Amino acid sequence: GAGVSQSPSNKVTEKGKDVELRCDPISGHTALYWYRQSLGQGLEFLIYFQGNSAPDKSGLPSDRFSAERTGGSVSTLTIQRTQQEDSAVYLCASSLGWLAGEDTQYFGPGTRLTVL
């Protein structure tokens, strides 16, 4: 179990509800990323955490999206008042970080979110 893990694997929710998606990065990885993969699209960057630095939120599509990373490890992506266009696979990745001179990102299996 040394890889990135995500939960739940699937989430079905009703429009307007809030959802929380969880990511457990690889132990020792200081950098953590969230991406969104919509049907027929590539991966869209959402947010990036590096250690204790302020996160790079430049990819979040609206203020309904937020994320936190507690203790420099586990991260939670929260989507408030979900809309049907939020339906996608949400992928988490972690890496050693650029400070380590190496930043290959390793991805989790994703959470498939369906908003009805």
Add this chain to the structure above:
Amino acid sequence: AQSVAQPEDQVNVAEGNPLTVKCTYSVSGNPYLFWYVQYPNRGLQFLLKYITGDNLVKGSYGFEAEFNKSQTSFHLKKPSALVSDSALYFCAVRDKQTGANNLFFGTGTRLTVIP
């Protein structure tokens, strides 16, 4: 601005034949380049990367890619395709100069290896 283009949505190749999956990129500075593979209902698996040095990069499962700066390309290749190589392949780029931390991905190429 950074971007990646994968001009082919679908590539079909016969088992045992060589395969190429194309990728071109655009960055303002020098690129870091990556290839990932995605099997059905799975996350992305890292295949290989170009950071610096030799233009020909070798990666997992017999794949390789050649960095061509003049053509801004980073095509993925394998000398002999296997049916098990059938999957969705993504090229990604990061610009060394801009300080952006995330990868920019292409829209993916679905490779089908025909037995």
